[in-house]
Amino acid sequence: MATPNHDHLPDTELMRLVQRGRQQAFVALVRRHQNALLNFFRAMGVGSDAEDMAQDTFARLFNYRKRYKPTAKFTTFLYLLARQVRIDGLRKNKRYAGLMEGFAREREVREDTPRAPRTSGYDLDAALASLPETMRSVVVLNVCRGLKYEEVAEALEIPLGTVKSRMFVALRKLKELLDEQKTQRGEAATKC
Amino acid sequence: MQAEDMTISGCARTEDAAAYALGEMSSDATAAFERHLATCPACRAIAADIRFVVAELRKRPEQTVSHDLTADILERIPEDAWTDKDDAAPQFAPWAPLAPFASARRAYHGLKGACFTRPRDTRGLALRAAAGLLVALGGAWLAWHWLGREPGPAARPPVVRTTQPKEESAPTRADAIGGALDWLVAAQDYSGAWDPVRWGGKKEYEISLTGMALLALMNDRTGLRRPAREQSVERALEHLFKQQKENGALGAECAGIMYNHSLATLALLEAYRLKDGPRLKGAVDSAVRFIGDRQNDNGGWGYQKGPGRQANTSVTVWQIKTLLSARQAGWNDAEAALRKGLAWLHGVVDEQGLFGYQRPKDSPEGGSDTLTAMGALCFFLAESQGAEPGASDDRIRVALKSAASHPGKQPDFYRWYFVASALSAGKEEGYDRLLADLQSVLLRERSRDSAQAGSWDPVGRWSSAGGRLYTTAMAALSLQAQTPDGQPL
Structure with missing residues (x-):
């Protein structure tokens, strides 16, 4: 029998099918969101581990599939899991153990992030990295990633006002x- | 520190500037904040700063995974966790052919918002499916007789009306619009089109429905700042470009081509207003020409041009509305067609200001309210452009008020859309109250199906042609109609 094509189904329906053990629905979700998750982790400053973290997030998605309610937007649920993976990754990584205290104080943890190619005159990755994690x-x-304020609040489990x-x-x-x-670019140009 | 400094140095509303610049405000709040911006230089400066930062951030290039992660992830999940390794079992999607089972079952048990749990064993599936079939057939027969057999663009299957209880409190208009637009974005195919078949409609109306969804999305200008909405619109426009034929037609020849073509052209025109460009201009040029080519000698338009293809008010109104939109956007080469079309429309109005279908007092649907709203809308829009002063008269204005005074005996999104649009464009005393009443009906009719949150159930006239896409897009467009200062749709 032919394999059903799930590409046209919305996320919520795919999750229903995943809850019923449908592997093809899960595959469709992975293929649909793997690039988005990669870019989420990249923008969060994760370097070469970004793909691993994306995998961890999908594995967690499967483990927590029963907790998903179709009333919630799927991507909100996915990024909630991604956020947890990100925090767990930081906690587990000994290299950053000394920085965890700082993380708890909402300070940024800098990583060896490969920089995205610049499409503007600014180093946006450096600017993002300067922000506290939260x-x-x-x-x-x-x-x-295009989440609305309300969805960000749900994904990060913080009040809307805080968002x-x-x-x-x-x-x-x-x-x-x-x-x-x-300003620094201007000064450098002047010195040249 | 920064926040304190800014709060002290700015005004108390500076924090709203971020929500405003990001399109996170409702349309009402956006309008209010824009009035504030006009008088507050601090907020204007901050909003400009934030827009700049957001624009720069969105220039960050998106990366792609080095390889498909699927195999790596599946390796981490036990094989026995899956039930579909070797088969392709039917899906119990709400829009799948088995949907009546789910609807009827929910209705039968009266479970508000309950999910239809798919049985795990095939014997259970068969028994439940058989029971569901019996219930669905019974429900469908009842619904068919309850809703009445209405002639449509094509033969239609019976519709099962949901019997879920209404919400105790309706959402706000802005929330409902936002929810509908989010649902539309989620319902879009990756091709950029909205596929009616997935949502209970007919394939031949794909172009119309894509046009409707696009119009609703583009009407929410602040929402377009969200990447998901923006990308959705771009993909849909790309899809429409691909559908245009050499003769300018948007979509294939079929009975509904003039509906498809006019709605798609309206969407292209709206896109052109947002961001002009040679590609959009070229597409609109040929699309407008096509409307002129298909006009009957008597000035009206029918399902297809030619002898025996009589013009009717429904098809004609869509073409006139499109030509008026084109004229407003700067196209002047369809003036003759427009004048002839408006003259034809005048010819179907009776002495009471009611519009007929092919001639005065011609009401094959059993009523003239929808046709009257359609015709009135065209006249109001034409008058607002200044080229046809006095196109409407008191008879038509009174007839519209009468048509708008009751929502109808059954859900009718087509009627609601044209009544709302005409009330919005008419700017007559009392129209705003009628529009608010109509929109409150729409808010109450929102789907209670939590899996389809934000949409409207496919019930009532024409819903079998466009399914949930049609009801949701038309509801969103109707809710977007504004008075007294908003732009008519």
């Missing part, structure tokens, strides 16, 4: 950082 995750999920205030502060901070980069 602010960065809000910006990445909303601006880079709003963090987003505001983070974007203002990013503007300052980009302005600084611009």
Whole structure:
């Protein structure tokens, strides 16, 4: 019998099928969201481990499949799991053990992130890396991954008001950082 | 520190600037904040800064995985966790052919919001399917007789009306629109089209439905700042470009080609308003020409051009509406066709201001409310452009008010859309109240199916042609109609 093509089904329906043990539905979800997850982890500053973390997230998705309710948007659930994978990864990695105290204080953990090629005159990865983890995750999920404020709040398990205030502060901070980069470029050009 | 500084140095609403720049506000809140922006330089500056940062962030290139991760992930999951290793069992999707089983079963048990749990063993499946079939057939027969047999663009199967209880409190208009647009984005195919068959409609109306969904998405300008919405629109436009034939027609020749063509052209025109370009202009050029080519000698349009293909108000209104939209966007080469079309439309109005289908007092559907709203909309839009002063008169305005005073005996998204649009465009005293009443009916009719949150159930007239896509897109468009200062759809 032919394998059913699940590509046209929405995420919520695919998850229903995964809950019923449908491997092809799970495969469709992985193929649909693997690039998005990779880019989420990249934007969060994860380097060469980004694909591994994407795999971990999908494995966790399968393990927690029964907890998914179709009332929630699938990507909100997926990024909630991705966020947990990210935190677990930081905790497990001995290289960053000394920084965990800082993480608890909502400070950024810098990693050996391969930089995305620049398409603007700014080093956006450096600017994002300068943000505290909690602010960065809000910006990445909303601006880079397209989640609404309410969905960001659900994925990060924080109040909606916190999302709003963090987003505001983070974007203002990013503007300052980009302005600084611009000034430094101007000074360097003058010296040349 | 930064937040404190900014709060102190700016006004109390600076934090809203981020939500505004990111399109996170409802349309009402956006309008209110834009009024605030006009008087607050601090918020204007912050909104501009934030827009700049967001635009830069969105320039970050997306990366792709080095290889498909599927095999690696499946290796981590026990083989016996799967039930479909060797088969392709039928799916119990709400839009699948077995959907009546689920609907009827929910209705039978009266379970509000309950999910239909698929049986695990095949014997159970067979028994439940058989029971479901009996219930569904019974329910479908009842629904067929309850809703009445309405002639449609094509022969239609019976519709099972859901009997879920209504919500105690309806959502706000902005929330309902947002939910509908999110549902539409999620329902889109990767080709960029919206496939009616998946959602209970007919394949031949794919272009119309893609046009409807596109219009609804593009009407929410702030929502377009969200990547998912923006990408959805781009993919859909790309799909429409591919459907255009050499003669300018958007879609294949079929009975519904003029519906398909006009709705797709309206969507292209709206896209052109958002972002002009030679490709869009070329597509609209030839699409507008095609409408002129298909006009009957008497000025109207029918399902197809030619002897025996009589013009009718429904098809004609869509073409006039499209030509009016084109004229508003700068196309002047269809003036003659437009004037002839409006003249034909005048010819179907009776002494009471009611519009007929092919002539005055011609009402094959048993009523003239929808046709009257359609005709009134065209006249109001034409008048608003200044080229046809006095196109409408008091008879038509009163007739529309009468048509809008009751929502109808059954769900009718086609009627609701045109009544809402005409009330919005008419700007007559009392129209705003009628529009608000109509929109409150729409809010109450939202689907209670949690798996289809944000959509409207495919019930009522024409729903078998467009399914859930049609009801949801038309509901969103109807809710987007604004008075007194909003733009008519």
